[in-house]
Amino acid sequence: MLRDRIAMKAINVVASAVCGVLYGAVGYMIYSLAPITTPGVGIVRFWPSVVIPAVFAVLFGPFVGGLGAAIGIFLSDMAIHGDPLLSLSAGVTSNFIGFYLIGCISRRSVDWAKALIITSIVFLAALPVLGYILLIYVSLNATILFVGLLAASYILMIAIGYLWPQWRSYGIASITGLGVGSIIIGFVVWAYSQIFILPPAVGGGFQLPFYAALIWLVWTFATEIPFLIVLGPPILRVCFQAFPSLNPIKAPAQAPEKKEAGKGNNV
Structure with a gap:
């Protein structure tokens, strides 16, 4: 038992390291090819690589x-x-909490009806603002793009769930974790x-107005949720097929069929 626990801890350490290297390297390569930041205020980057830690959170835990x-x-x-201070205060905290939540929620059985009602209320209330x-x-143009991405991702999430x-x-889990991280x-x-x-390298700025926070929030969520919703399930499906033991949601075992009375008995 102790050996199994030590082995599991070692696997988690290795998985965390692999996840970190993949996430950072792929994100850096994408940014090098497409150095896109938040329109108007800069700083927060276009970051499709979010699907990588989401997959690891489901496979190996939050x-x-x-x-x-x-x-x-x-x-x-x-x-x-x-800028290490900016990274530690905003990037590291948001990523850890956001993907921790994705790992926690995705590995549980969620009440679909209640979750759908809550997310719909939040979505409909926040979208106009x-x-x-x-x-x-x-x-x-930015409004049409971001609102369209949010609406399309939400509809896609409902369709996939149905x-x-x-x-x-x-x-x-993706909506909740990314929502908290974006905030x-x-x-x-x-x-x-x-x-x-x-940092001037990603747009710079000092004492930006409060509305910049909301623009960063919308940009982060709207540009990353499509990759979580669209790419996450097929990647995870392949992983589950290759490594069934990593599937956190086990199908309930079927009870053996009862034999009809009088059959199969040695009388």
């Missing part, structure tokens, strides 16, 4: 996903903008800018 994401974002931040802020402070019920928990990024980066100068 701590592995969270720690791997924290390691990866710190490595990529150091390579791209070189965020859309108005984008329209006033960014542009009409057609493939086994991915319902993952869909809710942390938006408001922590804004608070950081009130005290320190933001």
